[in-house]
Amino acid sequence: MIYLDHAATTPVAKEVLKAMEPYFSQMYGNASSLHSPGQEARKAMEEARESVAKLINADPDEIVFTSGGTESDNLAINGAGFHVFARFRKEGKKPHIITSRIEHPAILETCRHLEGIGFEVTYLKVDKEGMVDPKELEKAIKKTTILASIMHANNEIGTIEPIGEIAKVCRKHLVLFHTDAVQTFGKLPIDVKKLGIDLLSASGHKLYGPKGVGCLYVRRGVKLAPQAHGGGHEKGIRSGTENIAGIVGFGKACELAMGDMKKESSRLENLRKRLVREVLKMPNSRLNGHPTKRLPGNANFTFDFIEGESLLLRLDSRGIAASTGSACSTKKLAPSHVLTAIGLKVEETHGSLRLTLGRQTKGKDIDFTIKAIREEVEALRKMSPLKR
Ligand SMILES: Cc1ncc(COP(=O)(O)O)c(C=O)c1O
Known part of the structure; x- marks a missing residue:
């Protein structure tokens, strides 16, 4: 199997x-216990x-x-929101x-939920390459x-x-800045101090760690309302026996x-550039997202006249795991x-395909994938009622 879905998860x-x-x-102690096995667990944590x-x-x-x-994102948004909610409501x-x-x-779903209970949310537009404009963000800032x-x-x-520019704008207006760095954590250099980030979400399974663990960076001094109440673990912000x-x-x-x-991101970027260059030689195909300011291992294409799902299944039958990057994450x-x-x-949007490269992706996998995409797109187009 050539696994090209590292944005979904990694081994x-x-x-x-x-x-x-x-x-x-063996070392199964509860990190809250005072005995040696407990303390051993705490030390490891x-x-x-x-x-x-x-x-x-x-x-x-x-x-x-x-x-x-997901939990980190919820904790950041709900935690910051509920820390001020009662005071705002009183006023x-x-x-x-x-x-x-x-x-x-x-x-997005956390924000929608908050809207339903009395928050106000602005959803900023992005340009055709998916960029948020920091000036637009600044314009959207209000007293509240x-x-x-x-x-x-x-x-x-x-x-x-x-995010550096956005963080600066937020700091200037005393607005907290959270970034969901699930796709970049461990892939791109991040310096929360230099960037001026207040809250940052990350997830273990996107960087060759296990599923079901992640973290929220909470800058010292930032106050969040706890979202899991209990024994006061994780400084009282997130109770529950630690995993x-x-x-x-x-x-x-x-x-x-x-x-x-450093080495891995430039290796992936070179492989991705080759993939993009070769795939775009096909007529009626485009790259989605920014041409250069993009994750090193991410390629997202649109092929006219075909269904991404059909292409995905055909690639799967040839041993390539991809994603449509469109509809069907939640079926x-x-x-x-x-x-x-x-x-x-x-x-x-229906004709899109996302390929995300990772540590085990080799040059020969990319060559095989390029050939398979060409053949399968061509075959699907021959059958397509959309192509005259
Ligand atoms: C940008 C982004 N945020 C949040 C998540 C959710 O992370 P998790 O799967 O750890 O809940 C994902 C996972 O797909 C993601 O890509």
Whole structure:
């Protein structure tokens, strides 16, 4: 199998698995227990926290472990929102949040939920390459704006947003800035201090760590209302017995990412450039997202006159795992909100294909994929009622 769906998830690295293994049945203590097994677990967790923090130049006590990207996004938005909600309501005001139209559903659905209970949300437009304009964001800021949440890079089209500039605008207006960095954490250099980020979400399974673990970076001084009440774990922000094995794995994955980020991202970028160059030689095919400011391993194409799902299934039967990058992440056949936001017509969104490269992708895999895409697109077009 040639696995080209690394934006969906990645295999657990063998070093990560090895680091995790003892924490299931040998060193299984509860990190809150005072006995030695408990303290052993706590020590492992705190070491992992250091590795995670180091990757983004945060301090370890600014890392809150969660169950993954979705929970981190929810905690950032709800946590910031509910911290001020009661006060705003007393004053007869609605807290205002700014986000973009191309965010992950973990952000968009959380914002929609908050709108339903008395928040106000602005969903910023993006340009045809998927870029948020920091000037537009600044224009949207009001006296009641408490938070802006703009993703670091988009999971479908790979566009990297100008989060440094956006953070500056937010700081100037005393608005908290959250970024969903699930797709960039461990892939692109991030310095939360230099960038001026207040809150940042990450997920273990996108960087060769396990599923079900992630973190929220919470800049020291930023106040969040807890979203899981209980025993007061994670400084009271996120109660629940810590997933030590998962956290250890996440920490190891961060160490590995730190070691090979530069080399790996330029290797992936070269492979992706070759893939894009060759695929775009086919007529009626386009690249979605920004041509250069994009995730190194992300290619998202639109092929006219065909259905992305049919292409995906044909590629799958040839041993290539891809994604339509459109409709069907949740099995509903609605067009992708990201592709629609960058201006694609509904029929164009249906002809899209996302290929996301990763550590095990080799040059020969790319050559095989280029050939397979050419042949399958051609075959599908021959059958297509849309192509005259
Ligand atoms: C940009 C982005 N945010 C959030 C998530 C959700 O992360 P998790 O799967 O860890 O809940 C994903 C996963 O696809 C993502 O790509």
